[in-house]
Amino acid sequence: VHSSLTTYKPMHKEQSYWASINSDIETHLKMSIPIRSPLSVYEPMHHLTLSAPRSMAPALCIAACEVVGGHGHQAIDAAAAVHLMQTAAYTHENLILLDQQKPNLAAHHSYDTNIQLLMGDTILPFAYELLASSDDSTGNNSHKILRVIIELSQAMGTQGMIDGQYKKMQRIGSDDRLIYQVCKKMEGELYSCGAACGAILGGGSDNEIKKLRRYGLYVGLIHGMMLRGIGLGRVKEIKALALKELHYFKNQNIEAITSLVDARLFRSSS
Amino acid sequence: VHSSLTTYKPMHKEQSYWASINSDIETHLKMSIPIRSPLSVYEPMHHLTLSAPRSMAPALCIAACEVVGGHGHQAIDAAAAVHLMQTAAYTHENLILLDQQKPNLAAHHSYDTNIQLLMGDTILPFAYELLASSDDSTGNNSHKILRVIIELSQAMGTQGMIDGQYKKMQRIGSDDRLIYQVCKKMEGELYSCGAACGAILGGGSDNEIKKLRRYGLYVGLIHGMMLRGIGLGRVKEIKALALKELHYFKNQNIEAITSLVDARLFRSSS
Numbered sequence: 001v002h003s004s005l006t007t008y009k010p011m012h013k014e015q016s017y018w019a020s021i022n023s024d025i026e027t028h029l030k031m032s033i034p035i036r037s038p039l040s041v042y043e044p045m046h047h048l049t050l051s052a053p054r055s056m057a058p059a060l061c062i063a064a065c066e067v068v069g070g071h072g073h074q075a076i077d078a079a080a081a082v083h084l085m086q087t088a089a090y091t092h093e094n095l096i097l098l099d100q101q102k103p104n105l106a107a108h109h110s111y112d113t114n115i116q117l118l119m120g121d122t123i124l125p126f127a128y129e130l131l132a133s134s135d136d137s138t139g140n141n142s143h144k145i146l147r148v149i150i151e152l153s154q155a156m157g158t159q160g161m162i163d164g165q166y167k168k169m170q171r172i173g174s175d176d177r178l179i180y181q182v183c184k185k186m187e188g189e190l191y192s193c194g195a196a197c198g199a200i201l202g203g204g205s206d207n208e209i210k211k212l213r214r215y216g217l218y219v220g221l222i223h224g225m226m227l228r229g230i231g232l233g234r235v236k237e238i239k240a241l242a243l244k245e246l247h248y249f250k251n252q253n254i255e256a257i258t259s260l261v262d263a264r265l266f267r268s269s270s
Numbered sequence: 271v272h273s274s275l276t277t278y279k280p281m282h283k284e285q286s287y288w289a290s291i292n293s294d295i296e297t298h299l300k301m302s303i304p305i306r307s308p309l310s311v312y313e314p315m316h317h318l319t320l321s322a323p324r325s326m327a328p329a330l331c332i333a334a335c336e337v338v339g340g341h342g343h344q345a346i347d348a349a350a351a352v353h354l355m356q357t358a359a360y361t362h363e364n365l366i367l368l369d370q371q372k373p374n375l376a377a378h379h380s381y382d383t384n385i386q387l388l389m390g391d392t393i394l395p396f397a398y399e400l401l402a403s404s405d406d407s408t409g410n411n412s413h414k415i416l417r418v419i420i421e422l423s424q425a426m427g428t429q430g431m432i433d434g435q436y437k438k439m440q441r442i443g444s445d446d447r448l449i450y451q452v453c454k455k456m457e458g459e460l461y462s463c464g465a466a467c468g469a470i471l472g473g474g475s476d477n478e479i480k481k482l483r484r485y486g487l488y489v490g491l492i493h494g495m496m497l498r499g500i501g502l503g504r505v506k507e508i509k510a511l512a513l514k515e516l517h518y519f520k521n522q523n524i525e526a527i528t529s530l531v532d533a534r535l536f537r538s539s540s
Contacts, residue, residue, distance in 0.1 A: 041428045041436060092391055096384050114366050114439055121362055121390065122432045128398055129423035132416040142412030146402040149419065153399035158311045162392045166311060169384055 014259035021059040021072065025079050026050070032080060032130055044111050044119050045126070052087040055187065056223065056260060057194035057216070063257045064195040064212045067249060070202020077134040078148050078197040084127035085152060086190060089161050092120040096169055127152070141201075148197045155193030161186050176230050183224030183231075184217070191220025211248045218242035219260050284529035291329040291342065295349050296320070302350060302400055314381050314389050315396070322357040325457065326493065326530060327464035327486070333527045334465040334482045337519060340472025347404040348418050348467040354397035355422060356460060359431050362390040366439055397422070411471075418467045425463035431456050446500045453494030453501075454487070461490025481518045488512035489530050 033046045058079035065075035095113055111119070131149060135142050154160055164185030167178060195216030199209040218238050225231045225238075239261045246254050303316045328349035335345035365386055381389070401419060405412050424430055434455030437448060465486030469479040488511050495501045495508075509531045516524050 038428070038433065038436070040440070041433065045428070089391070092387055095387060117362055117365060117387070118432055118435055118439070121359070121394075122427055124391075124394055125423035125426040126428070129420055129427065132419040132423070135413065135416045142416055143405065146405050146412055146415060149402040150399055153395035153402070156391070156395040157399065158308070158315070158392055158396070162388055163308065163311065165388055166308070169388070170310070 014256050014262075017063075017256045018056065018059050018259075021062045021079075022054070024072070024076065025058050025062070025083065028076050028080050029083065033126070041122065044115055045122055048091055048111070048116075048119050049084060049087050049123065052083075052090050054083070055086060055190060055220075057086065057187075057191045057220065058082045059194075060191055060216055060219065060257070060260060061194035061198040063260075064198030064204075064216070065202035066198075067212065067252055067254060067257055068199050068202040068204030068208050069252075070198075070204075075198045075201045077130050078152075078201055079194070081127040081131050081148075081152060082190065082194045082197065084123050084130070085156050085161075088120045088123040088127070089156065089165070089186075091116050091123070093165060096165070124156075144200050147200050151193050151196050151200070155189045160189035160193070164189070179228055179230045180221075180225070180234075183221050183228065187220035187224030187227070188217045189220070191223070192216035195219075207248065211245045215242050215245040215257075218245070222261060281529070281532070284526050287333075287526045288326070288329055288529075291332045291349075292324070294342070294346065295328050295332070295353065298346050298350050299353065303396070311388075311392065314385055315392055318361055318381070318386075318389050319354060319357050319393065322353075322360050324353070325356060325460060325490075327356065327457075327461045327490065328352045329464075330461055330486055330489065330527070330530060331464035331468035333530075334468030334474075334486070335472035336468075337482065337522055337524060337527055338469050338472040338474030338478045339522075340468075340474075345468045345471045347400050348422075348471055349464070351397040351401045351418075351422060352460065352464045352467065354393050354400070355426055355431075358390045358393040358397070359426065359435070359456075361386050361393070363435060366435070394426075414470050417470050421463050421467050421470070425459045430459035430463070434459070449498055449500045450491075450495070450504075453491050453498065457490035457494030457497070458487045459490070461493070462486035465489075477518065481515045485512050485515040485527075488515070492531060 029049055030046075033042065033049055035042050035046050061079040061082055062072040062075050066072055095116055128149060131145060131152070135145050156162065164182045167185065168182050192213050193216070196209055196213040199212040204212065218241050222235055222238055222242070225235060242261050243258065246258055299319055300316075303312065303319055305312050305316050331349040331352055332342045332345050336342055365383055398419060401415060401422070405415055426432065434452050437455065438452050462483050463486070466479055466483040469482040474482065488508050492505055492508055492512070495505060512531050513528065516528060
């Protein structure tokens with residue numbers, strides 16, 4: 001889609017693709033959460049959403065939509081919702097860390113714990129509202145949006161990120177195996193959900209949704225492991241599993257989405 | 271309407287109506303949140319949901335559905351979701367209270383703060399999942415369910431309960447006027463949402479939804495004020511406003527729903 005450089009040509013092209021998607025999502029988030037009255041609510045909501053750590057899960061949502069033949073804009077609310085879910089989880093996770101007297105140095109704000117608590121609780125319903133409101137007046141899309149709402153709820157809930165946070169919190173062992181499980185439940189489920197939501201909204205078949213969901217799980221796992229610097233010996237193996245899922249799409253344009261397993265891309269985009 | 275005080279008979283009839291609805295909602299909640307693996311997640315989720323303070327907002331959801339000609343079972347998932355939303359808000363509000371070193375004596379459990387934090391975060395997505403999953407295979411109901419999801423999100427969010435919790439937390443004054451605002455934002459929005467959701471799912475017209483939404487707001491306000499024992503001098507006036515909204519339904523069976531403004535009923539049912 002975008003311009004080329006003499007060196008790192010293929011990678012540069014894909015980085016531009018992802019950068020362009022991420023910029024669209026950022027713009028959409030800024031527009032969706034204007035700083036308005038009451039400022040005591042909207043200002044931290046806006047700030048926390050835009051300062052929370054990014055992942056490639058929202059961008060994967062758009063890319064998956066395009067792989068199955070949809071237009072990226074059909075998945076923009078879902079992509080924003082994926083980021084909002086992650087922001088809500090991250091905001092509350094900081095409270096657990098604080099509680100365990102391990103101040104999180106990565107937090108780019110100074111809101112007190114009550115504000116952080118309420119913000120997580122504000123951002124989550126807002127994500128659902130954004131999605132539900134994206135239904136057009138004909139209601140033709142309603143059933144797909146409800147499927148996306150189920151996907152997001154499951155990625156957040158007892159089988160997804162919450163389970164990951166439990167595992168992390170309870171510190172049942174602190175070995176690589178536990179952290180691997182946490183990566184699977186957190187980044188894994190989030191990316192998996194992003195990919196599935198994009199495929200659903202783009203009109204993908206059940207098989208396409210299934211393959212992209214699994215691809216997302218593996219990519220999320222890889223990104224989570226790299227983020228935490230664990231199990232790096234296994235990355236190659238998981239990468240192979242991820243790419244295997246994409247064989248199904250061999251006649252489609254999968255150049256960009258394939259690049260997401262690449263370590264360099266992950267580092268430069270997150 | 272039923273001012274006859276000699277025997278309490280009519281009141282008994284309506285109390286039975288509400289008790290029966292509340293029992294259906296309780297059964298539905300128990301079935302929807304089985305105690306299963308992982309127990310560390312499901313056990314507190316089940317327990318907190320069933321031990322959280324009740325309001326009449328979920329029952330109002332069912333009753334509103336019936337007033338506009340629907341069947342109560344069409345609104346049972348929405349009614350359960352209203353209770354789950356309230357549970358999530360209550361669970362996190364306890365954390366704010368703890369933080370301010372005002373132990374909440376009403377809490378019927380001894381979960382630590384991290385579990386309470388994660389539980390609120392689990393219950394909320396679960397409520398949305400329950401609702402979104404209630405879509406039938408034909409998808410005929412999808413658009414209505416999305417409307418209900420928007421209603422619930424708004425009742426929870428920046429214009430609803432979160433705003434109420436902010437007001438409460440910041441203690442901008444502690445006079446009756448503040449508490450009145452808190453009642454409006456918390457019980458008021460919750461009941462209002464319950465009534466609107468029931469009316470939407472029962473197939474009510476825009477006007478019916480509007481009237482029942484307002485009726486819910488006034489009833490919630492009255493129940494909130496009675497709960498906190500403030501502004502009792504204004505109850506009569508608000509009751510009149512509530513009943514005025516029901517004039518619109520004068521040809522329908524509104525005996526039961528009308529009884530919700532009654533103080534005795536509130537006390538015996540909550």
